[in-house]
Amino acid sequence: MKRVYLDNAATTSTAPEVLEAMKPYFTEKFGNASSVHSFGRENRNVVEDAREKVADLINADDSAEIVFTSGGTEADNLAIKGIAMKHRDEGKHIITSACEHHAVLHPCEYLEEYHDFEVTYVPVDEHGMVDQKDVEKAITDETILISVMMANNEVGTIQPIKEIGKIAKENNIYFHTDAVQAVGAISVDVNELNADLLSLSAHKFNGPKGIGALYIRKGTKITPFMHGGAQERGRRASTENVPAIVGLGKAAKVALEELEEKQEKITKLRGKLIKGIKEKIDEVTLNGHPTKRLPNNVNFSIRYIEGESLLLNLDLEGIAASSGSACTSGSLDPSHVLLAMDIPHEIAHGSLRLTLGKYTTEEEIDYVLEKLPKVVDKLRAMSPLYDQ
Amino acid sequence: MKRVYLDNAATTSTAPEVLEAMKPYFTEKFGNASSVHSFGRENRNVVEDAREKVADLINADDSAEIVFTSGGTEADNLAIKGIAMKHRDEGKHIITSACEHHAVLHPCEYLEEYHDFEVTYVPVDEHGMVDQKDVEKAITDETILISVMMANNEVGTIQPIKEIGKIAKENNIYFHTDAVQAVGAISVDVNELNADLLSLSAHKFNGPKGIGALYIRKGTKITPFMHGGAQERGRRASTENVPAIVGLGKAAKVALEELEEKQEKITKLRGKLIKGIKEKIDEVTLNGHPTKRLPNNVNFSIRYIEGESLLLNLDLEGIAASSGSACTSGSLDPSHVLLAMDIPHEIAHGSLRLTLGKYTTEEEIDYVLEKLPKVVDKLRAMSPLYDQ
Amino acid sequence: MYSDKVMDHFQNPRNVGELENADGVGEVGNPTCGDIMKIYIKVEDDTIQDIKFKTFGCGAAVATSSIATEMVKGKTIEEARELTNKKVAEALDGLPPEKMHCSNLAADALQKALDNYLGIENNNICDACEDISHHHS
Amino acid sequence: MYSDKVMDHFQNPRNVGELENADGVGEVGNPTCGDIMKIYIKVEDDTIQDIKFKTFGCGAAVATSSIATEMVKGKTIEEARELTNKKVAEALDGLPPEKMHCSNLAADALQKALDNYLGIENNNICDACEDISHHHS
Numbered sequence A, B: 001m002k003r004v005y006l007d008n009a010a011t012t013s014t015a016p017e018v019l020e021a022m023k024p025y026f027t028e029k030f031g032n033a034s035s036v037h038s039f040g041r042e043n044r045n046v047v048e049d050a051r052e053k054v055a056d057l058i059n060a061d062d063s064a065e066i067v068f069t070s071g072g073t074e075a076d077n078l079a080i081k082g083i084a085m086k087h088r089d090e091g092k093h094i095i096t097s098a099c100e101h102h103a104v105l106h107p108c109e110y111l112e113e114y115h116d117f118e119v120t121y122v123p124v125d126e127h128g129m130v131d132q133k134d135v136e137k138a139i140t141d142e143t144i145l146i147s148v149m150m151a152n153n154e155v156g157t158i159q160p161i162k163e164i165g166k167i168a169k170e171n172n173i174y175f176h177t178d179a180v181q182a183v184g185a186i187s188v189d190v191n192e193l194n195a196d197l198l199s200l201s202a203h204k205f206n207g208p209k210g211i212g213a214l215y216i217r218k219g220t221k222i223t224p225f226m227h228g229g230a231q232e233r234g235r236r237a238s239t240e241n242v243p244a245i246v247g248l249g250k251a252a253k254v255a256l257e258e259l260e261e262k263q264e265k266i267t268k269l270r271g272k273l274i275k276g277i278k279e280k281i282d283e284v285t286l287n288g289h290p291t292k293r294l295p296n297n298v299n300f301s302i303r304y305i306e307g308e309s310l311l312l313n314l315d316l317e318g319i320a321a322s323s324g325s326a327c328t329s330g331s332l333d334p335s336h337v338l339l340a341m342d343i344p345h346e347i348a349h350g351s352l353r354l355t356l357g358k359y360t361t362e363e364e365i366d367y368v369l370e371k372l373p374k375v376v377d378k379l380r381a382m383s384p385l386y387d388q
Numbered sequence C, D: 001m002y003s004d005k006v007m008d009h010f011q012n013p014r015n016v017g018e019l020e021n022a023d024g025v026g027e028v029g030n031p032t033c034g035d036i037m038k039i040y041i042k043v044e045d046d047t048i049q050d051i052k053f054k055t056f057g058c059g060a061a062v063a064t065s066s067i068a069t070e071m072v073k074g075k076t077i078e079e080a081r082e083l084t085n086k087k088v089a090e091a092l093d094g095l096p097p098e099k100m101h102c103s104n105l106a107a108d109a110l111q112k113a114l115d116n117y118l119g120i121e122n123n124n125i126c127d128a129c130e131d132i133s134h135h136h137s
């Protein structure tokens, strides 16, 4: 059967050249990068080389500002808990947005519950967009951290990070941005964004799973999250995951080289997909911002049908898509992001996210445009809501 | 040049069959294991299959008691902070030992500094052995957690975990053991040990780096450490690292199958190495317990010479070894483990750890026994302490 | 995730549709909690002659609707009264734990359709759904 | 980690040993902090005619000892007085940041040997080591 993968926001395949780069570090060059001997030293060098490449991708001044983590979630946890625990004497207020990933929201909730922090969740508009004025208004004397994601994982909306970063800087508040969906998809520059901390995750841009990084601007002090050995200059303990770090480095290099070309190609395919769906299916709404959105993100509410049934039917046609929040599937609630955008529950339940990737072809888009309307018809015929 | 790797306690090579098992999950079967579609579902199955294999290796009753983490350090952090944060209303006292890995000690120190916990570090004897009576004596009404490692990473001493587990159980206190060095090296049975929580790390037994697991006995409630998505039944957020999980599963299976044979072979080679060093070099002392020690661990203090110089010289002969604590090299202090065993600073500085692995050969042992005495002679000739 | 039986009923749901002159109609769930199920029955001689459903819900909701209608078609009211959530789930070779509540919907909708046929008033909507949406909110 | 120059001096240290009838001896460090260095000088006509060292320490300690002795051999006391930690480190094409303190040892030991030759009392042992061992303890 034909298989079309349109769930690249959930995860991407590891590019063959990335896997190739990683391979030697499993069986031959397997040393502990912190060891004195040659098995270790040769790996120390490749780890530092990967760090440079990640720094280049986000235009960090110094590769020492990059800390490797086990993924985007850990980078978010380290940023938020790390700043909160280190600077809790300066204030206990955090500002974030209602449409953050759970990897940001849940650490915030943890700080509320366990450490008496106060967190302001600024709202988003119907496009999932944060208004920087709301962020500014939320600032108090107690505010030590602002965390707003660069681009949303569900609806793809790109936030006014540069403006929010400026506000944070003017008010002397640490600024973190979860750029897990943005890095590798659009151009990201920590200096332009005024970011003090920035999270990224390799498996979102054809790197391996289980590796990510937190950018920590020079001079920004944090309490470590993962306590143990002195790895990562004392900022993140645990034996360095050398093959994965090498993979992240390689993926970062490729992403930087291909960025423009990939963006252009994917934006074009996305346009075709959006146009096709609107033409072929009635009563659909594009979720997220019409223009300020990730090049690879398509998110529609398709009225009268329910997400899981839609996904299962698409899957039977070989099409991999997602609905609601892919990272927390298993939950029965509609996505908090769609609800924050004031999309009614019943419509939120029928959301469909199709996210393109570097290997997506025009033929695959055509295939989806052929199958999707049929699946929607079938489900609507079964829906008690459709002809009411 | 000949290369002899005797630093298997720091990390091991990924076994070829383990890498082979992992490969398809990078490029072909790369789906997010939490996704509804077939790319996800096929990975959900392999994740659960790996969980079974890990459960088998430590004789857990139910694979749902296994939570995958990014390594031994995270497993230790999850266990210690997880129990402490969840049960802090029941008491704020923890008992651990002076010779734990930093992945246990530093989370304890964090709890002291940030959460007003009290921690008792029970001493060890000259062999690095904890006395269960000291643990029992340290118990107060406030004690909620006892954490003592199963086997020490530096000197290989195997602790009386069964006895300590029994004491914990009788006193209704959660019991965690860091079995990172033990799992895959000796037989480990969570029920026999009365462990409520047990940490393991794949790269210590020829699995990949960046993946480990925490065993959490059914009914044991913990506060999650990595906050975010609902993965791992809400106990550990972040996209499942499928290839690494598959690798851990495979390594667990192989370890269980080979355990006896490997133990026998390595113990014999270790005996030869210890005997040879004692015969060929004067003024050396074997650190750690003479019999209750990991089959793969050799740790000598070699008087009048300093560890790093020794390692560099051995490295020039192609021999990879370690000194002090491999996981925190870069520190200038002698290992806290050797100091806890009351070994004087200057002797602790001259410790040499040689740790055998599943690929170690007798020829390699012979090679070390030929080269090591020469290196020691050279360094002693340079030492201002030697003929004083 | 789902058994072959569930997938079969999901892919080829039996008895989809409405009955114009139904003798009883039962509806459970609400669109807010994500699931709605409507069952129509045609009764003759105390026997369910025909039955149709419409469902807005997950794969399990569709499959349970389908199998539940199949299980009671041709059965007497009395027999149909004995259809429970558990029996529906069993007939599907089980459901994933987090989907067990879905099986409630079908049985509940059927019971409501029977109530409606028998003239019994019943206002409560799906309890399971209420619980869940509160729990997760 | 280490430059080729460091590794060269580490592998083939110059001037290892003791001088029987040294005119000056300087010792720094202590075994507790992990490093000891002893430098022996033989002076004639205000010039360092011969110089030897013994070192218990890390690779950097060995290499700095070796190069420091080489740098001052044949030099006048006055010239030798100008040998600083920084010059030693530079001559080795640099040292890793965490090893910079090691370069102190060699220059300090040499200065002490010169003090000893000139009859100047000096009791303090290696300050760097003291600092470090306190910092890390």
Ligand SMILES: Cc1ncc(COP(=O)(O)O)c(C=O)c1O
Binding pocket: A009, A010, A070, A071, A072, A073, A074, A076, A101, A103, A149, A151, A152, A153, A178, A179, A180, A181, A201, A202, A203, A210, A212, A327, B237, B238, B239
């Ligand atoms: C915006 C965002 N943040 C954080 C994460 C978490 O990243 P990871 O799964 O690598 O931990 C994800 C995806 O899962 C994401 O999309």
Ligand SMILES: Cc1ncc(COP(=O)(O)O)c(C=O)c1O
Binding pocket: A228, A237, A238, A239, B009, B010, B070, B071, B072, B073, B074, B076, B101, B103, B149, B151, B152, B153, B178, B179, B180, B181, B201, B202, B203, B210, B212, B327
């Ligand atoms: C006893 C012990 N605990 C914990 C760890 C940490 O494991 P990892 O490096 O996989 O995080 C190690 C080794 O590094 C260890 O030897």
Ligand code: FES
Binding pocket: A332, C034, C035, C057, C058, C059, C060, C061, C099, C101, C102, C105
């Ligand atoms: S009917 Fe609600 S999730 Fe299945």
Ligand code: FES
Binding pocket: B332, D034, D035, D057, D058, D059, D060, D061, D099, D101, D102, D105
């Ligand atoms: S001399 Fe102390 S670490 Fe180098």
